[in-house]
Amino acid sequence: MGKQNHVAPPARFLSRGLWLGLGLSLLSPVAGASIVALPCPRCSPAQFEQAALQKGIGTHHFYDFTNGVIKKFLVYQERDTVPGSILTFAEEEPVSANYQAYFEKMLQVRRELGDLSKILVDIPVNPGDPIAGNNAFDVVRQSAIRNDVSNWLSSGVNNLLQRVGLPNSTVGNLGGLLQALDKIFTSGELLELTVVLTFTDGSQVVYEFSVDGPVDGRAEYVEDTARDANGNRIPELGEGPRLGEIFRLDRVDGNDDAQAFLDFMCTQVRCSSTHYASLIVTCTWDGHELSCATKP
Numbered sequence: 001m002g003k004q005n006h007v008a009p010p011a012r013f014l015s016r017g018l019w020l021g022l023g024l025s026l027l028s029p030v031a032g033a034s035i036v037a038l039p040c041p042r043c044s045p046a047q048f049e050q051a052a053l054q055k056g057i058g059t060h061h062f063y064d065f066t067n068g069v070i071k072k073f074l075v076y077q078e079r080d081t082v083p084g085s086i087l088t089f090a091e092e093e094p095v096s097a098n099y100q101a102y103f104e105k106m107l108q109v110r111r112e113l114g115d116l117s118k119i120l121v122d123i124p125v126n127p128g129d130p131i132a133g134n135n136a137f138d139v140v141r142q143s144a145i146r147n148d149v150s151n152w153l154s155s156g157v158n159n160l161l162q163r164v165g166l167p168n169s170t171v172g173n174l175g176g177l178l179q180a181l182d183k184i185f186t187s188g189e190l191l192e193l194t195v196v197l198t199f200t201d202g203s204q205v206v207y208e209f210s211v212d213g214p215v216d217g218r219a220e221y222v223e224d225t226a227r228d229a230n231g232n233r234i235p236e237l238g239e240g241p242r243l244g245e246i247f248r249l250d251r252v253d254g255n256d257d258a259q260a261f262l263d264f265m266c267t268q269v270r271c272s273s274t275h276y277a278s279l280i281v282t283c284t285w286d287g288h289e290l291s292c293a294t295k296p
Contacts, residue, residue: 011139016104035099036061037063037185041066057077068104072096076088076091102177102185105176112167116192117190117192119174119194120193122164131148135260136226136228136234137234140236142295146221149219149220151208153195155219157178157209158171159181174193191211194206195207201257202228204225207219208222233269243286243287244284249280250279257282258276259275262274266290272292280292280293
């Protein structure tokens with residue numbers, strides 16, 4: 001048990017018994033996270049105690065992902081025999097079973113996938129999936145389709161994670177964490193899963209599961225991430241292309257993908273032509289008009 005000596009007015013004195021009572025009433029687990037655990041990378045037992053003492057009176061949690069440790073301390077004060085002086089103690093206590101179990105899930109996911117805030121998975125849309133008839137243009141164009149994709153990802157996240165080959169144990173732990181993002185209590189490395197979704201036509205969008213999202217446990221579309229099958233940026237509605245932006249449309253065989261690009265762009269900006277008889281190579285925005293070059 002760590003301790004510090006210092007002089008403080010008697011009014012600031014709170015005994016261990018009083019802090020225990022406050023801890024039971026204010027810090028008991030509730031539906032969401034009721035604690036915030038602070039990082040203490042590679043800390044020794046003495047360093048954990050010192051970190052708790054520096055936080056001051058109260059109950060504090062600290063974690064170390066490297067060594068797989070989470071600790072809880074009660075910091076309280078006792079009167080010293082020297083008049084006007086008090087002692088400050090940091091006493092380690094057992095971590096609540098539910099927080100310990102949750103932390104262990106986070107540890108396993110981290111061991112498998114690395115930094116919790118940088119998890120990236122590529123998920124292909126299969127022909128039989130409910131959203132298979134859509135593409136990245138539809139996601140940008142229609143909020144209803146954006147929501148459909150979000151619902152599909154959020155409701156079936158475990159099956160989709162299995163689709164990309166993650167081990168069942170990792171899928172179970174990561175899926176459980178994603179469905180309870182409001183319970184994430186570690187600061188400094190919050191859970192974020194980035195999903196690169198590839199539609200059957202080859203176009204892509206990005207969705208994120210994040211603690212900072214507007215709805216806990218729900219995948220949200222990340223603006224300005226939509227790309228067509230040729231890898232071109234699909235501008236958000238009302239934004240339009242950037243001055244001098246060039247769109248390459250010859251990376252994919254055939255003109256269908258190029259035409260899909262034009263069908264979208266020409267509803268947003270002025271185009272020199274909306275249809276081309278020969279294969280389109282590039283399209284360029286000069287600030288006034290989108291014009292395209294074709295193969296002879």
